[in-house]
Amino acid sequence: MEEAPAEKKLVGKITHYFTKIGVGVIELSDELKVGDKISIEGATTNVQQTVQSMQIEHKDVQTAKAGDAIGMKVDQRAREGDLVYKLA
Template identity: 40%
Template sequence: MEKPIGEITHYYGHLGVAIAKFNQAVKIGETVHLKGAHTDFTQTIESIQYDHKDIESAKKGQEVGIKVGEKVREGDKIYAV
C-alpha cells in the first residue's frame, strides 16, 4: 500500500495550481501520484512556488503551490512514485 507524502489543501482551477502540504521534502523532477475520490493521475513536478516565488524543492511541512495537469480537490492525497 502506498503511503501518502502530502495532501492537497486548495486548488486554483483558473491557474491549474494546487496548494499542497508535504510531510516530506520533494523537488522539481520527482514523479507523484495524485489520488482522491474523483482524482487519479500521475505527473512529474515541474514547478513549485512558495510565497509566489519559484523554488527548487519543498521542505517537510511546507505548504507550496504546484502546477497540476488535471483538476484536483481538497483532501486528495499525494504519493511518491
C-alpha cells in the same frame, strides 16, 4: 508483460485548488523536489505527473520540506483532501 506498479510514498495533501489557473496548494509531510514523479489520488482524482516547478510564497523553489505549503501546476483537476504520493 505488465509493468509492476511503482512504489509510492505519501508526501502531502491538497489543501486548495485554483480551478481557473490549474494550481494546487500541497501541504507537505515529506520532502519533494522538482523532477520527482508524483501521483495525486482521491475519490474522483487519479493524476500522475512529474513536478515541473513549484513555489513557496510566489518564489520558485527546487526543493521543499515537510511542513512547507507549496503551489504547483496540476495537469488535471485536483480536489481538497486529495493525497499526494511520490512514486519510486
